[in-house]
Amino acid sequence: MSFTKNLIEGTNFDHTNLNALQKVTLRAVVMAFLFYGLVAIEGMIMRMVEVGHSPLNPVPDQFFHPEHFFSIMTVHPIVGIFGSTYQLVFAAFMFLVPYLTKKPLYSIKLANCVWLLITIGTALAWIAAFVWNYAPLYTLYWPLPADTHQFKVVGGIVFVIGVALIMVGTLGFIYNIYATIFARVGVHKNKTTKELLISGFGVDGMLNLMNKLRGKQPYTKEPALALPVVAIFRGTVDTFLDAIVILAAGILILVYLVFDASGNALDVTAVDALLYKNFFWWGLDLVADGLVLIYVAGSWYLLATLITGQKLFMENVARAALMLELLVSWMVWSHHLLGDQGQPEMMKLISGEMVTAFELLTQGLALFITLVTLWKARPLKMTMELKYLLGGLVGFGLAVPAAIIQADMGMNRVLHNTQWIIGAHVHIALIVGLYMTLYSALYVLWPLVTNNTKLYSSKLSNAHFWLHLIGGIGMGAFMGMAGLDGMLRRHLYVDGQFNPDMVFAAIFGSMLLLAWIIFLYNIVMSVGVKGLIGIFLPAKDKTASYGIEEELEPADDPAFAN
Amino acid sequence: MTFSNSAELLSFHWVAYSIYAAMIISVVAWFGYNLTRKEAKSVFRIPFYWYMAFLVAGGVGHHIFTYNTIPWVSQDIDRHNITPDAKYEFEIEDHKWINLPKKITIQCGETVEFDVHSRDLVYGFGLFRKDGSMVMQMQVNPGTDINGILDSNDILWTFHHNGLFDLTSTEYSGPDEYSEDGEDLMLVKDFVEVVGCENGGAK
Numbered sequence: 001m002s003f004t005k006n007l008i009e010g011t012n013f014d015h016t017n018l019n020a021l022q023k024v025t026l027r028a029v030v031m032a033f034l035f036y037g038l039v040a041i042e043g044m045i046m047r048m049v050e051v052g053h054s055p056l057n058p059v060p061d062q063f064f065h066p067e068h069f070f071s072i073m074t075v076h077p078i079v080g081i082f083g084s085t086y087q088l089v090f091a092a093f094m095f096l097v098p099y100l101t102k103k104p105l106y107s108i109k110l111a112n113c114v115w116l117l118i119t120i121g122t123a124l125a126w127i128a129a130f131v132w133n134y135a136p137l138y139t140l141y142w143p144l145p146a147d148t149h150q151f152k153v154v155g156g157i158v159f160v161i162g163v164a165l166i167m168v169g170t171l172g173f174i175y176n177i178y179a180t181i182f183a184r185v186g187v188h189k190n191k192t193t194k195e196l197l198i199s200g201f202g203v204d205g206m207l208n209l210m211n212k213l214r215g216k217q218p219y220t221k222e223p224a225l226a227l228p229v230v231a232i233f234r235g236t237v238d239t240f241l242d243a244i245v246i247l248a249a250g251i252l253i254l255v256y257l258v259f260d261a262s263g264n265a266l267d268v269t270a271v272d273a274l275l276y277k278n279f280f281w282w283g284l285d286l287v288a289d290g291l292v293l294i295y296v297a298g299s300w301y302l303l304a305t306l307i308t309g310q311k312l313f314m315e316n317v318a319r320a321a322l323m324l325e326l327l328v329s330w331m332v333w334s335h336h337l338l339g340d341q342g343q344p345e346m347m348k349l350i351s352g353e354m355v356t357a358f359e360l361l362t363q364g365l366a367l368f369i370t371l372v373t374l375w376k377a378r379p380l381k382m383t384m385e386l387k388y389l390l391g392g393l394v395g396f397g398l399a400v401p402a403a404i405i406q407a408d409m410g411m412n413r414v415l416h417n418t419q420w421i422i423g424a425h426v427h428i429a430l431i432v433g434l435y436m437t438l439y440s441a442l443y444v445l446w447p448l449v450t451n452n453t454k455l456y457s458s459k460l461s462n463a464h465f466w467l468h469l470i471g472g473i474g475m476g477a478f479m480g481m482a483g484l485d486g487m488l489r490r491h492l493y494v495d496g497q498f499n500p501d502m503v504f505a506a507i508f509g510s511m512l513l514l515a516w517i518i519f520l521y522n523i524v525m526s527v528g529v530k531g532l533i534g535i536f537l538p539a540k541d542k543t544a545s546y547g548i549e550e551e552l553e554p555a556d557d558p559a560f561a562n
Numbered sequence: 563m564t565f566s567n568s569a570e571l572l573s574f575h576w577v578a579y580s581i582y583a584a585m586i587i588s589v590v591a592w593f594g595y596n597l598t599r600k601e602a603k604s605v606f607r608i609p610f611y612w613y614m615a616f617l618v619a620g621g622v623g624h625h626i627f628t629y630n631t632i633p634w635v636s637q638d639i640d641r642h643n644i645t646p647d648a649k650y651e652f653e654i655e656d657h658k659w660i661n662l663p664k665k666i667t668i669q670c671g672e673t674v675e676f677d678v679h680s681r682d683l684v685y686g687f688g689l690f691r692k693d694g695s696m697v698m699q700m701q702v703n704p705g706t707d708i709n710g711i712l713d714s715n716d717i718l719w720t721f722h723h724n725g726l727f728d729l730t731s732t733e734y735s736g737p738d739e740y741s742e743d744g745e746d747l748m749l750v751k752d753f754v755e756v757v758g759c760e761n762g763g764a765k
Contacts, residue, residue, distance in 0.1 A: 064743070064744050065742055065744070066737035066738075066739070066740035066741075066742070066744060067737045069737075069744075070734070070736075070737050133737075135736070135737060136736070137734055139734075141683075141684040141733070141734075142684070143682070143683065143704070144683055144684065144734075144735065144736055147682075147683065147736060149738075150736040150737065150738050151736075269704070269705065269706065272705055273684055273703045273704050273705050274703045274705065274713075277684075277703070314610070337701075339686075339699060339700050339701045340700075340701045340703060340715075341700050341701070341714070341715050341716055341717060342703055342705075342713060342714075342715065345639050349639075353625050354622075354625070357621030357622065357624070357625065358621070360617050360620060360621045361614065361617050361618065361621065364613070364614075364617045365614070368610070368613055371593065374597055375593075375597065378596070378597050378598070378599070378600070378602060379597070379598055379599055379600040379602075380597045380598060381598070382594070382597070382598050386594075386597070387594075390590055390593070390594045393590055394586065394587055394590045397586040397590065398583055398586060398587075401579075401582065401620075402579070404621060404624065405575070405579065405624065408624060408625055408628050409628070409635050409638060409639070410571070410628035410629070410631075410632030410634065410635040411571075411575070411628060411632075413568070413632075413634060413638075413698050413699065413700075414568040414571060414572060414696050414697075414698060414699070416699060416701075416732075417686065417699065417732050417733060418696065424579075473587075477583070480579075481576070484572050484575065484576050484695075485693070485694055485695055486690055486691070486693075486694040486695040486696040487694070488688075488732055490733065490734035491732075491734070491746070492740050492744050492746070493744075494743070494744035497694055498694065
């Protein structure tokens with residue numbers, strides 16, 4: 001097939017054969033990867049600024065200006081975490097929950113609203129920074145977001161509306177997921193809400209364990225919900241709480257900005273900065289320590305069972321651990337406040353150090369269970385999904401201890417707010433740990449979501465894998481080393497003070513960018529431009545499930561109300 | 563074993579984490595290779611409970627280790643019961659240091675309290691060596707008590723090595739901290755000088 005024909009037609013992808021669930025999944029995936037590219041470009045711009053002025057540096061002078069630099073730094077995590085990661089995770093779970101529970105998704109219309117709201121919201125937040133240089137950073141430390149001496153009110157209002165839309169979209173996702181899980185149709189026709197709740201919280205796993213220890217029969221041999229669905233259920237609790245906290249912070253900022261615009265500025269000291277930090281970090285930390293870790297653990301379990309075709313090792317322990325992680329994730333936020341001298345010492349010790357260290361156990365357990373499940377099924381073919389899964393395990397194997405090390409009153413004094421935490425922990429956790437897990441899921445789900453579309457090139461897939469893995473680890477490592485050398489994470493350096501660390505970080509960062517281009521090229525050549533457009537056209541087949549007999553969407557099903 | 567300053571701690575940390583990182587990457591690579599081999603046998607078996615005990619020991623042991631080897635941890639927890647050798651108190655407003663001494667000279671081994679107040683935004687207080695590495699830092703939160711007195715952000719620090727340290731804010735407080743060319747306007751060069759340590763090292 002010629003290049004042009006391949007580019008237009010793809011391999012054997014036919015968008016007209018996709019059902020509504022497949023299409024809505026692919027729409028969110030497409031947006032997620034477009035936002036990922038934007039994030040990679042933003043990251044490279046910031047990295048090149050930190051390399052410093054040089055005749056070889058292609059970045060225009062305007063990016064070295066603080067307003068511009070910090071505008072990029074503000075939207076970088078918004079686009080990366082919400083525009084890309086949230087969309088990708090939500091897309092995967094809106095497909096997987098119906099697939100695993102063998103029930104239709106509650107509402108395709110709502111699923112469409114979710115990706116649209118998150119896309120529009122992310123775009124608005126980006127525009128607020130690009131047009132009006134609104135740059136309070138994602139931390140939104142009070143009262144900076146309401147500081148109208150530094151920022152234009154209109155920029156702030158557009159930014160808050162953007163983030164609020166993302167959160168409303170998130171709430172839509174949550175509703176859709178829970179409505180699907182609790183729908184008493186199909187295999188759950190005879191299940192009660194109580195049974196589904198017990199299973200969702202992992203209580204059945206804990207009761208099975210206790211009964212085993214007491215020599216009794218298991219509480220249930222067939223839990224109501226599959227383990228990955230339990231992880232999705234559990235992680236979504238934290239997603240909900242996080243959305244509420246961010247929405248509340250947004251309303252607070254909006255009230256101050258609107259009053260300021262009306263000429264009746266409110267007193268910003270009415271809100272205690274440290275209390276606000278506690279409230280905000282409690283919610284924001286649920287993204288990292290609740291949502292990501294739990295969703296990732298669930299994804300590992302699912303991938304390990306799908307790749308090996310075998311039952312998960314120690315499934316009851318895994319179920320119980322997910323319940324434990326629920327409690328742990330609610331009590332760890334103080335590790336972000338170890339540098340705040342007004343924070344009570346006991347909170348630093350208990351929440352910031354001791355409970356946070358528990359994450360080593362919960363994540364370590366997920367790692368152990370996944371590895372043993374894989375090991376017991378050997379020999380395995382080194383498929384793309386297995387490669388990416390191992391990459392994801394390496395990512396979290398590196399990133400979680402990097403954070404635990406810093407969640408310590410001694411270490412935090414010299415590492416807080418440095419590039420260590422954003423490089424060695426956050427970027428390795430997200431780029432290597434989370435994204436490689438998601439790529440693994442993508443390769444597993446690809447035949448299901450695209451009706452067995454042939455991938456254009458496995459060589460390109462391999463090139464993407466190695467560039468992403470080496471680029472991600474390398475960039476995070478050199479950012480981390482710069483942090484140990486004293487480089488701050490939310491600071492502007494224009495003279496290359498932390499070279500050669502930043503030069504190496506930029507080289508590895510460009511590998512990540514190249515990896516994304518290769519991946520995108522491979523996908524476009526597989527589905528074709530026609531197919532890509534077709535994904536966004538209405539589906540003729542309105543089926544909201546995959547792999548089961550055609551059923552009505554529960555939202556349209558009169559039986560659903562009963 | 564005790565770290566006498568943060569430079570020693572950071573060097574130790576660099577080595578320890580690099581070894582760990584190389585180890586975990588190698589283990590997963592080895593694991594991945596053996597997953598594809600039918601004849602692969604476990605080199606060693608890791609009993610589950612031993613593995614969990616190892617993680618618990620790692621998580622708890624890390625804090626016990628740092629508490630006993632990093633002197634500023636216990637000093638920080640107990641700082642309200644310690645009388646410093648000297649105290650310096652100043653404020654920040656509109657990205658400017660207020661009442662900041664031009665230079666502070668500290669004798670080797672002296673314990674100094676820095677008490678910083680913010681009149682508007684969240685800032686940071688951080689001292690840096692000439693090579694850019696961090697001596698220490700804390701957050702500076704704004705706020706007042708019911709009598710309108712500015713909240714304290716206080717830190718005790720004992721200096722064990724000679725040196726000339728720069729001061730800057732370690733927390734982002736908006737683009738106004740910088741000039742249009744990106745110069746850090748809160749950077750105070752040579753703010754602290756520590757003298758009197760024998761051979762420049764610990765007394």
